[in-house]
Amino acid sequence: MSLGPNGKVLCENRKLQGILDEESDHVLESLDTDFTTIEEGGSIVELKQNGANIPVTKDNRKEFVDLYVNYVFNESIRKPFEDFKKGFLRGFPARSWTMFLPAELQIILQGHTKCDWKLLQKNVIYRQYGMLDQTIKNFWTVFHELPEEKKKMFLGNVSGSNRIPGYGQENFTFAIEDPKVENPDVFYPSANTCFRILFLPRYSSKRILKKKLLYAIEHNETFLLP
Structure with missing residues (x-):
């Protein structure tokens, strides 16, 4: 199994890839990893219900990595993104924004990166x-x-x-x-x-x-x- 290129942007990429690749149950146990992560402020976040009491094993490690990646790229930024979206729509309240694909909207707002x-x-x-x-x-x-x-x-x-x-x-x-x-x-x-x-x-x-x-x-x- 592999995290792929996106794993490079994760702070704990090596640890996560090591969990996916490790074949020894003893080594996985020694990592003392459970279904939680720590936010920047220091608070503990459970990646699933009762995650603090669920150790990562060979049987559930893929689920752990999937939940972790989903938290980093989706759940952890959901509220800031929603706040940004509200502010953006308040400044640009045109309903026509919804007709554009993300790539098209990016060009409209940021311009073309290539020039003839x-x-x-x-x-x-x-x-x-x-x-x-x-x-x-x-x-x-x-x-x-x-x-x-x-x-x-x-x-x-x-x-x-x-x-x-x-x-x-x-x-x-x-x-x-x-x-x-x-x-x-x-x-x-x-x-x-x-x-x-x-x-x-x-x-x-x-x-x-x-x-x-x-x-x-x-x-x-x-x-x-x-």
């Missing part, structure tokens, strides 16, 4: 720039060479979230604007997350653009406008 970066480029709006300007060409060359993690960090710096909103990427866009500063090579890119605007100076080379952009991504306070 080519589509993102296609949807960008340019201000004081043309899409064929060398700075813009350099920017997208550098951007598409970035690892996925850095791209998501950039998205978070520009839009306030590293995920695409649930309404879909087809309708998601941001603007790249020339801040028209003197000596652009000394400035870093900055962003207005409320309006999804990236202020990108006209750097004199791709090398400088990459250096400034990476620094801004990795030190995101640089991105924020005062």
Whole structure:
């Protein structure tokens, strides 16, 4: 028998797996385990009626593990979840929530975890720039060479979230604007997350653009406008 991958998240995973695998009645008795568990506050919870007086044996160990796992993942969080559900429905009292599957509701609330970066480029709006300007060409060359993690960090710096909103990427866009500063090579890119605007100076080379952009991504306070 095996707990499977979910056993890794249990605090007593090794003990539980050992109970399932143990073939010696004597060893099981020496563990002095019964059908109870201890909550974080220290109180004892019986996993079944009169559980404190039922020792775990080879004959009932599977039942013990099943009850324990059910308590950890279901019973112990039932009240906090119900409290969360009441609060959620109080803030979002739309009955239409029930029409969504859990995965669909998660996307609506949290957004999409995957991004089509080519589509993102296609949807960008340019201000004081043309899409064929060398700075813009350099920017997208550098951007598409970035690892996925850095791209998501950039998205978070520009839009306030590293995920695409649930309404879909087809309708998601941001603007790249020339801040028209003197000596652009000394400035870093900055962003207005409320309006999804990236202020990108006209750097004199791709090398400088990459250096400034990476620094801004990795030190995101640089991105924020005062």
